[in-house]
Amino acid sequence: MIAKSTSALVEAARVYVDIARLRRGPEDLPAVPSLLLATIIAYGLVSLGFSALLPSEPGAHPVVLLAVDTALMLVWVKLMLRLARKPERFLQTSMAVFGFQLVLAPLFASSMSMFLRLRDDPSWQVPVSLLIVALGIWALIVNTRIFQSATQWPAPACVALVIAQALVTRGVLMAIFPEALGTDAALAG
Numbered sequence: 001m002i003a004k005s006t007s008a009l010v011e012a013a014r015v016y017v018d019i020a021r022l023r024r025g026p027e028d029l030p031a032v033p034s035l036l037l038a039t040i041i042a043y044g045l046v047s048l049g050f051s052a053l054l055p056s057e058p059g060a061h062p063v064v065l066l067a068v069d070t071a072l073m074l075v076w077v078k079l080m081l082r083l084a085r086k087p088e089r090f091l092q093t094s095m096a097v098f099g100f101q102l103v104l105a106p107l108f109a110s111s112m113s114m115f116l117r118l119r120d121d122p123s124w125q126v127p128v129s130l131l132i133v134a135l136g137i138w139a140l141i142v143n144t145r146i147f148q149s150a151t152q153w154p155a156p157a158c159v160a161l162v163i164a165q166a167l168v169t170r171g172v173l174m175a176i177f178p179e180a181l182g183t184d185a186a187l188a189g
């Protein structure tokens with residue numbers, strides 16, 4: 001049983017990497033609740049691990065920020081799929097969103113770390129900032145692809161959904177934790 005679970009996680013990790021590379025989509029994931037839970041737990045652990053390595057702002061605890069961010073993403077996916085009349089795609093879509101973020105987390109954390117360490121060196125500000133922007137654009141593209149695959153809506157509508165989700169999450173976090181919009185909030189969002 002453990003070997004079967006482990007092989008399912010390894011296969012899911014391969015699909016997450018392929019989703020991040022735009023080679024596969026959420027439809028390539030099995031609709032298994034335990035795999036969604038495992039993916040969210042892995043995402044949370046990786047996010048908290050990287051969050052602990054970076055300087056933090058005073059305010060809400062990173063676990064609380066992560067919990068709110070995760071809950072908002074799950075609600076967003078649920079609402080989006082309900083509007084698209086495809087609620088049966090919730091598990092796969094949620095796994096794809098958290099799984100691809102799990103793949104990109106080390107790149108985002110490394111970039112943020114470089115930015116924070118090199119922010120006083122003008123020769124590195126532009127290249128590191130461009131790297132962060134490129135990763136943000138890549139995340140937008142991948143999320144758009146995931147939502148487009150799940151909803152069958154046109155790409156511009158899915159781009160708007162992704163941007164709206166980020167703005168809503170940021171707004172909710174600002175409303176609940178106005179003092180916590182430093183590094184931890186950036187990683188959670």
